[in-house]
Amino acid sequence: TSFGFKEVCEEDKSELVGKVFTNVASNYDLMNDIMSGGLHRLWKDRLVSQLSPFPGMKHLDVAGGTGDVAFRILERIKSVQRRALQDYLDENIGETQIFVCDINPNMLNVGKKRAQERGHAEDKSLVWVEGDAEALSFEDNSMDAYTIAFGIRNVTHIEKTLAEAYRVLRRGGRFLCLELSRVDIPIFKDLYDYYSFSVIPAVGELVAGDRESYQYLVESARRFPSQERFAAMIADAGFQKVEYENLVGGVVAIHSALKV
Ligand code: SAM
Numbered sequence: 001t002s003f004g005f006k007e008v009c010e011e012d013k014s015e016l017v018g019k020v021f022t023n024v025a026s027n028y029d030l031m032n033d034i035m036s037g038g039l040h041r042l043w044k045d046r047l048v049s050q051l052s053p054f055p056g057m058k059h060l061d062v063a064g065g066t067g068d069v070a071f072r073i074l075e076r077i078k079s080v081q082r083r084a085l086q087d088y089l090d091e092n093i094g095e096t097q098i099f100v101c102d103i104n105p106n107m108l109n110v111g112k113k114r115a116q117e118r119g120h121a122e123d124k125s126l127v128w129v130e131g132d133a134e135a136l137s138f139e140d141n142s143m144d145a146y147t148i149a150f151g152i153r154n155v156t157h158i159e160k161t162l163a164e165a166y167r168v169l170r171r172g173g174r175f176l177c178l179e180l181s182r183v184d185i186p187i188f189k190d191l192y193d194y195y196s197f198s199v200i201p202a203v204g205e206l207v208a209g210d211r212e213s214y215q216y217l218v219e220s221a222r223r224f225p226s227q228e229r230f231a232a233m234i235a236d237a238g239f240q241k242v243e244y245e246n247l248v249g250g251v252v253a254i255h256s257a258l259k260v
């Protein structure tokens with residue numbers, strides 16, 4: 001391909017990822033629905049229900065892109081936090097803060113626009129931050145929880161990203177990662193391979209006029225470590241209670257861990 005996905009070396013990866021997400025930003029939500037048959041919504045719901053967000057929390061969603069995970073967290077907190085209680089909680093527990101950090105300003109801009117559409121424009125709880133998962137601008141031990149959804153396979157150094165997640169979390173803070181993973185079920189694996197390598201790039205071309213970016217997305221998923229290997233990397237970063245849950249036979253997995 002003209003981006004040279006297969007040959008890409010480390011130094012070029014961030015530039016390549018920048019190009020890909022600049023290209024896909026405007027079609028991102030539509031393509032997510034098409035490629036996953038709408039399932040990405042359920043997977044993100046599952047991630048947020050595993051997180052159990054609470055009023056007053058300081059949350060960091062890295063590679064937060066168009067705000068999908070952050071909106072779910074915010075809406076869940078608001079649904080448990082009755083209006084009458086809101087001022088009391090803000091005063092006594094502190095304001096909820098959900099930081100959406102993404103390296104790509106185009107993705108963040110789509111997110112900010114969606115925040116307006118969803119009625120969160122005036123909400124001080126959402127904070128949009130342009131930044132790199134590998135070098136976060138947040139202080140040590142400052143976050144109650146950290147999520148990264150469909151983001152970690154795009155970073156250049158997974159270890160640095162995990163070390164940064166560990167650094168910014170407070171003791172007792174939770175790490176949750178939703179990512180495309182490995183399917184090992186015979187036949188289903190073959191179907192999934194066909195779908196990934198043939199159907200997705202073709203749909204990318206048809207809907208978004210961009211085969212290459214979607215080809216990259218598929219290939220980056222295949223290069224990502226297996227569930228077990230990734231769990232070992234999370235433990236190596238210092239986390240405890242590392243667990244994972246496969247969804248749809250491992251098409252995606254949710255890894256979770258605790259900083260103790
Ligand atoms: N979390 C969103 C979701 O689940 O819909 C967006 C996922 S999107 C597939 C991947 C995002 O990772 C893009 O918005 C991209 O800009 C961002 N990204 C890639 N490399 C990054 C890095 N080093 N630091 C922060 N964000 C990064």
